[in-house]
Amino acid sequence: MARINLDHIRHAYSPNPQNEDDYALKEVDHVWDDGGAYALLGPSGCGKTTLLNIISGLLVPSEGKILFDGQDVTHLNTQDRNIAQVFQFPVVYDTMSVFDNLAFPLRNRGMGESDVLKRVNETIEMLDLGAWSKRRAQGLSADLKQKISLGRGMVRSDVNAILFDEPLTVIDPHMKWQLRSQLKLLHKQFSHTMVYVTHDQTEALTFADKVVVMLGGEILQIGTPEDLFERPSHTFVGYFIGSPGMNVLPIALEGASAHLGAQAIQLSGGVSVQPSAKVEMGIRPEYIHFDPNGMDVAITKVEDIGREKIIRAQLEGSEIALVLNENEPIPADPKVSFKGAGINIYADDWRVDMGA
Amino acid sequence: MQKTWNNKAWFLVLPVLLIVALNAVVPLMTVVNYSVQETFGDNLFFFEGTRWFREVLHSDRFHASLGRQFLFTFTILMIEIPLGVIVALSMPKSGVWASVCLVLMALPLLIPWNVVGAMWNIFALPDIGLLGYSLNALGIDYNFTRQPVSAWLTVVMMDVWHWTSLVVLLAYAGLQSIDGAYYQAARIDGASRWSVFRYIQLPKLKHVLIIAFLLRFMDSFMIYTEPFVLTGGGPGNTTTFLSIDLVKAALGEFNLGIAAAMSLIYFLMTLLVCWLFYTLSMKGETQ
Numbered sequence: 001m002a003r004i005n006l007d008h009i010r011h012a013y014s015p016n017p018q019n020e021d022d023y024a025l026k027e028v029d030h031v032w033d034d035g036g037a038y039a040l041l042g043p044s045g046c047g048k049t050t051l052l053n054i055i056s057g058l059l060v061p062s063e064g065k066i067l068f069d070g071q072d073v074t075h076l077n078t079q080d081r082n083i084a085q086v087f088q089f090p091v092v093y094d095t096m097s098v099f100d101n102l103a104f105p106l107r108n109r110g111m112g113e114s115d116v117l118k119r120v121n122e123t124i125e126m127l128d129l130g131a132w133s134k135r136r137a138q139g140l141s142a143d144l145k146q147k148i149s150l151g152r153g154m155v156r157s158d159v160n161a162i163l164f165d166e167p168l169t170v171i172d173p174h175m176k177w178q179l180r181s182q183l184k185l186l187h188k189q190f191s192h193t194m195v196y197v198t199h200d201q202t203e204a205l206t207f208a209d210k211v212v213v214m215l216g217g218e219i220l221q222i223g224t225p226e227d228l229f230e231r232p233s234h235t236f237v238g239y240f241i242g243s244p245g246m247n248v249l250p251i252a253l254e255g256a257s258a259h260l261g262a263q264a265i266q267l268s269g270g271v272s273v274q275p276s277a278k279v280e281m282g283i284r285p286e287y288i289h290f291d292p293n294g295m296d297v298a299i300t301k302v303e304d305i306g307r308e309k310i311i312r313a314q315l316e317g318s319e320i321a322l323v324l325n326e327n328e329p330i331p332a333d334p335k336v337s338f339k340g341a342g343i344n345i346y347a348d349d350w351r352v353d354m355g356a
Numbered sequence: 357m358q359k360t361w362n363n364k365a366w367f368l369v370l371p372v373l374l375i376v377a378l379n380a381v382v383p384l385m386t387v388v389n390y391s392v393q394e395t396f397g398d399n400l401f402f403f404e405g406t407r408w409f410r411e412v413l414h415s416d417r418f419h420a421s422l423g424r425q426f427l428f429t430f431t432i433l434m435i436e437i438p439l440g441v442i443v444a445l446s447m448p449k450s451g452v453w454a455s456v457c458l459v460l461m462a463l464p465l466l467i468p469w470n471v472v473g474a475m476w477n478i479f480a481l482p483d484i485g486l487l488g489y490s491l492n493a494l495g496i497d498y499n500f501t502r503q504p505v506s507a508w509l510t511v512v513m514m515d516v517w518h519w520t521s522l523v524v525l526l527a528y529a530g531l532q533s534i535d536g537a538y539y540q541a542a543r544i545d546g547a548s549r550w551s552v553f554r555y556i557q558l559p560k561l562k563h564v565l566i567i568a569f570l571l572r573f574m575d576s577f578m579i580y581t582e583p584f585v586l587t588g589g590g591p592g593n594t595t596t597f598l599s600i601d602l603v604k605a606a607l608g609e610f611n612l613g614i615a616a617a618m619s620l621i622y623f624l625m626t627l628l629v630c631w632l633f634y635t636l637s638m639k640g641e642t643q
Contacts (some may be wrong), residue, residue, distance in 0.1 A: 058540065078543045085544055087537040093555045104555075108546035152545060 002068040002160035002193055004032040004055065009064035011050055017062065025050045025061070026218045032210075034069070035191035037184075039208035041198060043240075047195050047217035049165065055195060056163050057081045068160045081222055084153020085163040089170060090145030092137040099124070099133045102151045109156075123155040126186065143175040150183075161193040168203060168231070180206055201241050213237045229284070231344060233351045236342070238282045244321045247288070248346070251281045258345070261316025263295045268340055269354035273347040280346045285310065287342025288322035290330075294337035302330065394588035408617035418618065420430025420593065421601040428597060429576045431517045436572055437565065439516070440523025444531055445557070447524075458528070461521045469518075476514040480586075488574055500587065504594035507587050511595050514582055523568045530564035531557060559613070566637050570630055577626055 011025040020026065025047045034037055040048040053059040057078040066073045073081050074343060087148055093101050102120045111119075124133050127147050132140065137148060153162045156275070168176045184207060187194055198204050204211050205225040213220045213228065213236075220234040221227070232238035238246030251258040251265075253273065258265045258281055273279055297320070301312040309324045313334065322336065345352050375617040391408055393401040412418050443461075448454045467475070482488035482499045500506040534556065542552045580599040583589065589596035589604070596604070602622065606615035 056540075056544075078540065079546050083544065085541065087541065089535060089537060091535075091537050091541040093559075095555060095559045104547070104551075105545040108548070108551065149541065152541075 003034040003067075003070075004161060004193065004195075005067035006030050006032070006055075007065040007067060009051075009054060009061045009066060011059065011061045011063075024217050024265060025054070026216075028064075028219055030222060031186070032193070032195075035193055035267050037187050037194045037196070037207060039196045039198060039204035039210045041201060041204040041211050041240075042214035043244040048199075048212075048214050050217075051214070052165055052195065052197050054165055055161070056083055056085055080161050081103075082156075082158060083163060084150075084156065084159045084161075085165065086146060086149045086153065086167045088166045088257070090142055090149055092140075092145045092148050093285060094136070094138040096137055097134055098129055098137055098139070098140075098148055101137050101148050102129075102155050105152050105156055113255045119155055119157070123151050126154065126190075127151050128182075142170045143179055146171065146179065154192070159160060159192065161195060163309075164194065164196040164198075166198055167196075168200075176203075183207060191200060192332070201243075205241070211241075213240065215240075228294060230342075231351065232282065235280060235346050235349045238284070242286075244285055244323075246282045246284050246344075247313070247318075247320045249281045249283070249318045249320070251279055251345075253279055253345075258343075260295075260318075263316055265338060265343070266340070267343060267345070267354055271352055271354050273345075273352055277347040278349075280310070280349075281322075282344040282346055282351075283338050283342050284343045285321045287337050287339040288320065290324075290328075291335055291337035292331070294335035297334050297336050299330065299334055385617050390612045391620055392613075394613055404613060408613040409621070412614060412617045412621060417601070421596050421598050424594070424596065425598040428511070428515075428579070429573060432519070432576050433569065433572055435512070435516050436520045436523050437569060440520050440568065441527045441561070441565070443524045444545060445553070446618035447528055449532070458525070461524050461528075464518050464521050465525075467518075469581040470585050472514065472518050473582040474583075476510060476517075477586050482512045501586045502591055504591055507591055507595050511583050511586060514586060515576065515579070518582065519572060522571065526564045526568045527561055530561045534560050539640065562637075564605055566634070570633065572634070573629065574626055577629075 009025065009028045010023050012023045015021055017023055028051065040051060042048050050059065054061050057073070057076060057080075057223075060075060065072055067073065068081065093104060096104065100122055102123055103116045106116045106119060114183070124130055127150065129144070129147060129151065132144060137145065140148070150162070150167075153159055157246045168179060171179060180203060183194075186192075194207075196204070196207050198207075205228075209224065210222055211225060211228055215234075215236050221237050222230065223231075223233075228237055228241045232241065232246060235246070235248050238248065248341055249260055251260050253259075253271055256267045256270045258267055260281065295315060297313040297315045299313045300309055300319075303310040303312070307326055309326060309328075309330075311322050311330065313320055313322070313336070315336065316348045320336075324330070345354060392404060392406070394404045394407075395401050445455045447461075464472075477485075479485045480488045480500050482492050488498060488500070497503075498506050499512040506608055538556045538560075539552065547555070558589075578599055579597055580603070583595050583597060584600055584603075587595045589600045593601075599620075599622075602615055602618050605611045605618060
């Protein structure tokens with residue numbers, strides 16, 4: 001288990017990057033805590049796999065250093081970094097039994113057979129694989145195979161970090177939930193440093209202490225699930241996290257009030273932005289509700305998703321979405337108001353703090 | 357609703373049936389026919405029952421050529437399968453050189469079999485052939501037309517040269533289809549090169565190697581053209597394999613009954629070995 005230090009890392013796949021756009025991974029400078037569970041979240045091609053490969057040692061970054069517990073491992077290869085990885089598709093040694101699969105990394109490192117037996121049995125118990133330990137790994141289901149590949153990492157007591165590359169892609173939906181909670185539990189119990197790559201926000205938010213949201217090779221925000229929900233630092237984060245995503249509305253600022261078309265919305269404090277900046281207000285659907293004294297909206301669509309309804313409406317020429325409990329009625333003359341705590345202001349897509 | 361019965365569509369199968377009948381069933385039945393009868397020409401046939409089969413099965417000549425056949429097939433399988441895998445493992449995975457290697461590997465497979473025989477015949481001639489001359493110049497007494505051991509070595513070498521490529525190509529395709537994650541996982545687990553081969557590559561190659569084995573078994577068991585052109589079955593009978601012996605019996609000696617019985621025994625043996633091997637190697641696949 002280790003603290004991971006990403007020291008001014010950049011990576012370009014081409015040998016001579018000319019400008020910022022040539023970098024598949026733009027500058028990353030962060031410290032990830034020992035024993036933390038991190039999720040790298042973002043759409044395809046956002047650089048999350050590049051970052052994971054840099055951590056695993058498959059890629060050497062074009063610039064910068066990576067340190068495990070203060071030790072520079074930038075140029076160490078995968079086996080010397082002492083990490084474990086669970087891949088998108090389950091990787092097991094088909095011809096070996098489940099037990100031998102788990103024993104493989106230990107035997108390769110020359111551990112004595114009695115220690116192997118002890119460690120493997122502990123791991124088998126941890127992962128609930130007891131019933132299969134003598135079975136050949138070949139015919140097992142995908143979720144068991146993923147457990148085995150996780151087990152091959154956990155069986156080594158000294159791994160610096162366990163990396164997950166979209167590990168639930170091939171798992172049946174009903175098993176996904178179970179595996180995810182088990183993973184979370186294992187992390188609580190043994191506090192390995194875990195890095196989890198996914199494009200599924202539910203996976204990221206339920207698994208991780210800290211979610212790293214990436215877009216276009218750039219880290220937009222690292223925060224707890226709550227941070228990402230309440231204070232997205234970039235409009236993309238607001239839009240990407242949550243279902244439906246955050247409403248982003250163009251506004252004009254005047255002191256502590258925001259003008260949205262003909263409407264004025266009182267903010268909790270003054271905001272100063274560059275005069276040339278594009279200013280927007282972000283408000284999550286959960287923070288908009290019907291209010292007889294609010295702003296006029298025209299409802300365009302109602303989506304009933306069971307426990308709640310998603311209302312799509314026009315407000316001052318912008319499309320908004322709001323969430324309504326299934327029992328709440330939709331008023332005949334719909335007016336809405338925004339909850340002050342849910343309002344974030346963005347200048348050129350980045351969040352700006354409001355003064356008190 | 358009334359169901360219409362119209363089986364006219366079966367007529368569409370007729371051409372295929374006809375072709376299969378003409379190219380497979382009828383010739384096979386002719387052989388079956390010959391195998392139980394005796395003829396003295398003039399299209400006069402006498403029923404002989406199982407006589408030819410009994411004769412073939414008790415004939416020393418058949419035993420000898422069958423023994424040679426198994427020895428030959430066993431030898432080339434023992435060489436070609438491992439060698440093919442080794443060559444495939446050492447070929448580049450991608451890039452220009454991968455294509456160059458593939459083309460080079462495919463070349464021997466494109467050469468007509470009798471040309472292969474002729475090439476090796478000339479190549480191995482002790483007085484003018486590059487191989488034969490060089491060996492003799494090195495002080496090794498080598499003459500494939502006179503020494504059984506030299507003849508065997510030459511036939512085996514020729515077959516290895518001609519057919520290892522097939523195993524290489526199959527194994528290479530099998531190796532290419534292994535996902536990169538396996539190798540990465542093996543590195544993470546600290547596996548040695550040998551372990552990677554033993555626990556990842558070999559199990560993943562199992563199916564293509566079974567195919568390679570079956571193809572090479574059947575082909576080498578039926579080998580005719582190349583040794584016929586190279587050694588003509590000699591010196592003496594030392595490289596007379598089953599099919600060469602069969603042709604000798606059928607066309608050289610006009611022993612139609614014996615030859616037909618031999619053909620059927622031969623056919624059943626190939627079928628049996630392939631079936632046995634396939635069943636045994638696929639055992640335990642479906643658990």
